[in-house]
Amino acid sequence: xxxxxxxxxxxxxxxxxxxxxxxxxxxxxxxxxxxxxxxxxxxxxxxxxxxxxxxxxxxxxxxxxxxxxxxxxxxxxxxxxxxxxxxxxxxxxxxxxxxxxxxxxxxxxxxxxxxxxxxxxxxxxxxxxxxxxxxxxxxxxxxxxxxxxxxxxxxxxxxxxxxxxxxxxxxxxxxxxxxxxxxxxxxxxxxxxxxxxxxxxxxxxxxxxxxxxxxxxxxxxxxxxxxxxxxxxxxxx
Numbered sequence: 001x002x003x004x005x006x007x008x009x010x011x012x013x014x015x016x017x018x019x020x021x022x023x024x025x026x027x028x029x030x031x032x033x034x035x036x037x038x039x040x041x042x043x044x045x046x047x048x049x050x051x052x053x054x055x056x057x058x059x060x061x062x063x064x065x066x067x068x069x070x071x072x073x074x075x076x077x078x079x080x081x082x083x084x085x086x087x088x089x090x091x092x093x094x095x096x097x098x099x100x101x102x103x104x105x106x107x108x109x110x111x112x113x114x115x116x117x118x119x120x121x122x123x124x125x126x127x128x129x130x131x132x133x134x135x136x137x138x139x140x141x142x143x144x145x146x147x148x149x150x151x152x153x154x155x156x157x158x159x160x161x162x163x164x165x166x167x168x169x170x171x172x173x174x175x176x177x178x179x180x181x182x183x184x185x186x187x188x189x190x191x192x193x194x195x196x197x198x199x200x201x202x203x204x205x206x207x208x209x210x211x212x213x214x215x216x217x218x219x220x221x222x223x224x225x226x227x228x229x230x231x232x233x234x235x236x237x
Contacts, residue, residue: 006204008227010234014192018051021190021228026060028186032132033068040128042072044135045087049190053095066101074134075146076109078116078172085170109174116163120174124161130183137190142199142213146175149212153177178217185223192230201236
């Protein structure tokens, strides 16, 4: 299903979304690394991508050249890596501990400095010039990464990583900005569950101002955006 510039692919359930998205990710990595190149991937946090990461670990352990993949994050809660709310911890347990990505190619957002802005600036210096693929999700309020409605971070044109304040705990976050998200070659939004139905309809059908619905602001220049959606989330489309 396509709506304007939006490529929305609907699948029966979350498992089918994970399998389809994983297959496309594997294909992108294979194409980019066929000549010996590296692949730069930014992972999403939250609960939704767990099934995708597990599928990559189980079905593509030996089918993806993990030694050529460089892993980053689109956002992080400012909590220790061992905290159950940590995006790094979730990805580590579901994916990174189960595939042979070299440790030096895994780049979690730092959360140990007392000053989060110092951590943001440090991470900014570690980023590639552009990502081959960024994985994102959305919240029921239309936020993506840790770019929330009304956040000053939405108008940040110079910084690639900033401190963001969330409306829920943990409130302090680090997030990539639209400046770097819109340099990506590909962006995959993975959206599952009935609680995302209203937000997805707003984004796809209404295209509200990105200050009100930040996911609308993700429009890579020269890149592609694909929405991988289950039937429950797509119910109002």
